[in-house]
Structures are given as C-alpha cells and as structure tokens.
Amino acid sequence: MKINKTKKSILAIVLMVAMILPLAACGNDEETAGEGGSDKVYELKFAHVVRPTTPKGAAAEEFKKRIEEKSDGRIKVTIYPDSQMGTDQEINEQILEGTLDMNAPFLSTVTSFVEEFELFDLPYLFTSSENAYAALEGEVGEKLDSYLEEKGLVSLGYWTGGFKQITNSVKPIKSVNDLDGLKIRVSQSPLLVTQFRAINAGGISVPFSDLYSSLQTKTVDGQENPFANIATKKFYEVQDYMTVSDHGFMGYSFFMNKDKFDSMPSDLQDLTKEVSKEVMEWEWKESEKKDSEYLQEIKDAGVTIDEFDDDEKAEFKKATQSAYDEFLEKEDGEELLNLVEKYIK
Secondary structure: OOOOHHHHHHHHHHHHHHHHHHHHHHHHHHHHHHOOOOOOOEEEEEEOOOOOOOHHHHHHHHHHHHHHHHOOOOEEEEEEOOOOOOOHHHHHHHHHHOOOOEEOOEHHHHHHOOHHHHHHHOOOOOOOHHHHHHHHHOHHHHHHHHHHHHOOEEEEEEEEEEEOEEEEOOOOOOOHHHHOOOOEEEOOOHHHHHHHHOOOOEEEEOOHHHHHHHHHOOOOOEEEEOHHHHHHOOHHHOOOEEEEOOOOEEEEEEEEEHHHHHHOOHHHHHHHHHHHHHHHHHHHHHHHHHHHHHHHHHHHOOOEEEEOOHHHHHHHHHHOHHHHHHHHOOOOHHHHHHHHHOOOO
C-alpha cells in the first residue's frame, strides 16, 4: 500500500509527539518530586540519652511534632530516648555509619571524633547563657559546624542543658580545695579528666546511663551535671550534697547524618533547617524556665546546698589552668578561644 507525502508528514508528526510527551512527563515528575510533590515519606531515627521530661528530651519531641506537621507527613521522626540505642558515643558512631540519623549529644562526647569540641570542657568558659547562645549562634558555632561537615554530619544547631553543678555523697564542697581526694565522675572527655585530676578529684569516666548505679554503689563519690539531669535522673536519692558552682557549660550539638540529609528533596532540607532553628530557640527558653523548678525539687529532696562566690570560681579556674594549657596546644585551640572572647561580656 502506498502512502502519499501528506499522510507521511502527518504520521511523522504523530510519532514525534508520541515520543516527546513521555519525556516531558518524566521531567515534570522529577521536578515535582524535587520540590515537594512526591508522596515518599522520609523516616528519621532520632536517638538520645536523656529522659523525655528534660528540656533536651522535650526539644526532641518538639522537633518531631513540628517537622511532621509542617512537612504534611512527608517526614516521620521516630525517637529513641533514655539511652535505648546506647551511650552518646555509641549513638554517634551509628549516625556516622548511617544506621541512625539524628542525635543531640552532650558536646563533650563529640570530642571522640572532633577534638575541637573540647572547647566546652574548659572551666568557666562562659559566664552566662546569653553569651553562650550568642557564641553558638555566631562565629563559634559556624566554626564547629565546619568540623562536623568534614565528618559527614549536618549541624542543625546547639541546645543547652544549663551550667554544671557538683554533687557528692561525702561532704559539703565550699571551695575547690574541698574536692581534694574525692572521686568525681566526668563525661568521656580527656580534657574533663585533666581538669578534675588537676585538683585531685578523680576525673573518673563513666557512661551517663551507668551513673546512678555508680553513685549508689560508691564506685564514684560524686558527679557534675546541670539541675535538669540531677533532678530527672534522681541523683539526689544517692547524693547528699550539691554545690552550685556553674563551673562548666553543658551544651548539646544537634546534628544529622549528611547522606540522609542529602537524600531528601531541597524543600525538605530547607524545612529541616528552618524547624531546627525554631526548636533551638524554644529549647533554650524552656531550659532556662525549668531550671528553678529542678533546683526546688533537689532542695525538697533534702540535699545540702552550697554555692561558689566569685572568688571561689576564680580559684577553681586558676587551679584547673592545665586544661586551658592543654587546649591551647591543639591546632585551632587559640583561634577558638579568641572567637569565644568576642562574645564574653
């Protein structure tokens, strides 16, 4: 059968349109998926070591609530609190490996893979929550973010646990000299060990999940933690004395596995950062508000409470100068300390 030229032209046009339409549809599908049109649900596994009732635990729940609502269910967060997935170090390792996605670990525990975070183990580095927040929202936080990115992590902000206080079961601590001979537990950070050994106070490293039992069995005499952890973990049941020393800032680095972050479309990446910033602001306010409640709970438990004055704080810092000397030997130690100085009032 012969086909005339007009019919051939029509047939060619029909075939061309038939080939172009599927390609155009594919392109539109890809664009839609990348900008939020996909029905795919991204599941994030968020593990941490404290109870949901602490400001940090509550912030994890707040992040889950906000991100699930604002993403219209395209992001789902499963939270594993209270050391269900191990210690902070073990959780961090699982995030680096990609088997977990998110954590907000105590800054001292990050030192196992980013030693520059030992900055926060220096005694009396910050004098108030305001200058700590300003530093972490500013150049100090930006510098630390770059270290995390090199390790395959995306920084989503910094949370606060407040300032650390000292508890023990042996005697009142009214000055740094009273710590001499005690066995004080610290987090797994070399600089914290250095700090407490400089004042002959043990500097014994014990995982947070094992701390209550270690205090109960007298494996250690005392420990350092903010009011929130002392109250929610009920350390006051096995500790008789507390000194309000404010000797160290206890912060948390909220981060996420970078491969998992990069696997999400750009609109969800932007939303994750947006919600994280909101939750950072919320958590700092919540922590400050709850501190007085936790302190009252500790008082009501019958703990004997003392407080360092400015002279005693200066004495403590002078006695632990070796921690500063050790940090200054690090490659970026002086630079980081100079950055902090910009925010101290």
